[in-house]
Amino acid sequence: MEDENESPSHSSDSIESEPDYEMSPESVSESNGSNCDDDDDDEEQKPAARSAPPPSHQRKSQNVDALLRGNLEVRRQSLFPRVYPVTDAETTLRQPFKPPSCSGYSENKEQLARRLCARKRFVPWGSTRPVLLNITNRFNTPNTEKEDSEESVALPPGIEPLVLWKPEESKERDGEFMSVVVDPLLVKFLRPHQREGVQFMFDCVSGNMSATNINGCxxxxxxxxxKTLQSITLLYTLLRQGFDGKPMVKKAIIVTPxxxxxxWEDEIKKWVGExxxxxxxxxxxxxxxxxxxxxxxxxCSPLQVxxxxxxxxxxxxxxxxxxxxxxxxxxxxxxRLKNDQTLTNRALASLSCKRRILLSGTPMQNDLEEFYAMVNFTNPGVLGDATFFRRYYEMPIICGREPTATEEEKRLGSERSAELSGKVNQxxxxRTNALLSNHLPPKIIEVVCCKLTPLQSELYNHFIHSKNVKRAISEEAKQSKILAYITALKKLCNHPKLIYDTIKSGSPGTSGLEDCLRFFPQELFSGRSGSWTGGDGIWVELSGKMxxxxxxxxxLRxxxxxxxxxxxxxTQVLLL
Known part of the structure; x- marks a missing residue:
């Protein structure tokens, strides 16, 4: 600041912003308040004249004095660079651009991608030099997802890698074969029995079994x-690895109900993502x-599964x-493939694919023909044709189990049964659920009897004393009518709303409940249709179980x- 007496060449005082001087918020507010009252100005002048303030305070008081004289020229300085100072050495960049999730964005995404790619040089606020931004354009860089998907995952301590196959040292040195190792991304989640299952399935579908004609399991x-996790682990491994360094499987089909x-789609995305x-x-x-x-x-399709x-x-x-x-x-x-005469079985059997994996919790039944259909679908011809299987295995085994079978028939049946087991067990x-005993706490079952609420008691008594129910108990009624009454009582014990829905819909099983609507509280329903409104916690009080x-x-929470x-x-109870 230059005073009037020191600079006679200027007709008015002026405030010049020097490079090393930053105006405080107080001086800015005082400079902008030129229309303040005289009383307020006098109060501001008195503290400045009492003591010798530091140079910054002296400038402040000089600014106030010049402002009071009314001949002050104010040159406004931008407020934002002082509040948010940015130097060339320390530049704070804005966060990466996130595309909006709105309709119409997909139509202009290519144009937006070009704009983002062109806007790589950005001058931050307060800086005089542009900064080269590393803008990631996922639309113009298709390998981005691939690079993200191939990030290495380290195994936690104590977990050994799962090597499904390893070549001989001489062949490994020559580069003729490469080891097949399960990705650590999945290995860290596998339990011991699941690691064994993955190894078993790999040995079968890769042809590493000692027996011939085995390519499925x-x-x-x-x-x-x-079973799902084990299958996904094997599938992901075969899609990426093989004996010669190339994927053993390029396309896979999962057939399911x-x-x-x-x-299955959710499980695959859960374990391996994209x-x-x-x-x-x-x-x-x-x-x-x-x-x-x-x-x-x-x-040339990129689809794999x-x-x-x-x-x-x-x-x-x-x-x-x-x-x-x-x-x-x-x-x-x-x-579902236990009958080889169905159209579904024939359609799948005609598929030109030797590597087949069947998943089922109950594949083995007492019917040997159904068992043969599943085995023959997995590995065609491993047990011969249907005629040979029936003559060589099925008939001797069935005859040996008859109560009237002779010792020779029993002996032959046992031999053929053991021979059949030896072949298919390859x-x-x-495995049974007993394997989970080491991982799960002991199972405790507690049966809790819940009392009926007053509404349930009224409905129950009204129902059992109705004419229709008494007639069904005293006389010989049809079995379907008795089951309908039992079903009505089951619904009533779960929640009265199930009874209300049954009455309103007029479905079977409403006999004995025709005039039960009068028992329900009227405040729970709204509108002419009488729709159930429930309320905050009201419906819970109407059921003892709930x-x-x-x-x-x-x-518990x-x-x-x-x-x-x-x-x-x-399911209506779960939706309440």
Whole structure:
């Protein structure tokens, strides 16, 4: 600042912003407040004249004095560079661009990608030099996902790598063969019995078994042992590795019941993410199914896995006749293939794929013909044709089990049974839930009896004393009517809303409950239609089971971090 007496060449005082001087927020506010009252200005002048303030305070007081005289020229300085100073050496960049999730964005994403690619030189606020930004354009760099998917994952301490096959040292040095090792991404989640299962399936489908004509297997583990995870582990390994360094499997088909198609898709994405290119045909139109199958079977298609239902595969099996359309076939719930005369079995058997994996919790039945159908589908010809199997194995085994069988027949039946077991046990693996005893706490079952609520008691008494129920008890009634009454009582004990829905819909089983609507509290319903509105916690109080369950869940949530599974005979109860 220059005073009027020191610079006579200027007709007014001025404030010049010097490079090493930053105005404080107080001086800025005072400079902007030129219309303040005289009383306020006097109060501001008095503290400045009492003591000798530092130079910055002196400038402040000089600014105030010049402002009071009314001949002050103010040159405004930008406030943001002082609040957020940025130097050339320390530049704070904005966060990477995130595309908006709105409709219409996909239509302009290519144009947006070009704009982002061109906007690589960005001048931050307060800086005079541009900074080269490393903008990642996922639309113009298709290898980005591949690089992300191939990031290395280290095994936790104490977990050994899972080597499925290792060549001889001489061949390994020559580079003739390469080891097949399961990715640590999956190894760290495998339990001991699952590691054995993956090794077993690999030995079967890769042809490493001592016996010939074995290229498939049956994994017959009990439910809960992780058949899906073992299959995904093998599938992911074969899609990436092989004996000669090339993938052993290029295309795989997973055939499953319709209700499990989406489950398989979710499981694959859960364990391996986007590392596997797949297509799942679930609730798709005919046009979408045909288009997806054509895209999968195309020779240069990037799709690696097709998840399809048994019915969809049967209807479009002719599209898989070309060679190379499938290198690995996985059949879930494979007990559906126990009849080799069905169209589904024939369609899958005609698939030109030797590597076949069957998953089923109950593959072995007392019917030897059904057992033969599954075994022959897995490894065709390993037990001969149907006529030979029936004459050589089935008839002697069945005759040896008859009560009237002679000692010779029993001996022959035992020999053929042992011979059959020795052959099929090479490619059938069966484990029970006893393996989980080392990993799970002991199972405790507690039966809790819950009292009925007053509403349930009224409905119950009204129902059992109705004329229809008394007539059904005293007289000989049809079995279907008795079962309908039992079902009504089951619904009543679960939740009264099930009874209300039954009455409103007029479905069978409402006899004896015709005039029960008067027992329900009217405040729970709204509108002319009488729709159930429930309320905050009101519906819980109407059922004894629900009341106990709500209190139990509240305690478990406060005191534990346990996961809870609720099972009900009626899905309507779970939706309440």
């Amino acid at each position: 049956i994994l017959a583990d009990d439910m809960g042992l992780g 319709t209700s499990l198609v989406s489950n 590392r596997v290119k797949l297509v799942a045909l679930c609730e798709s139109t005919r046009e979408d199914v045909i288009s997806s199958i054509n895209s999968f079977t195309r020779p 097709l998840i399809v239902s048994y019915e969809t595969f049967r209807m479009h099996s002719s599209k898989f006749n070309q060679s190379g359309s499938c290198d690995l076939l996985i059949c879930d719930e494979a007990h 490619f059938i693996l069966r 009341h106990v369950l709500a209190r139990l869940l509240a305690q 406060q005191k534990t971090d346990d996961r809870i599974v609720l099972v009900s005979n009626y």
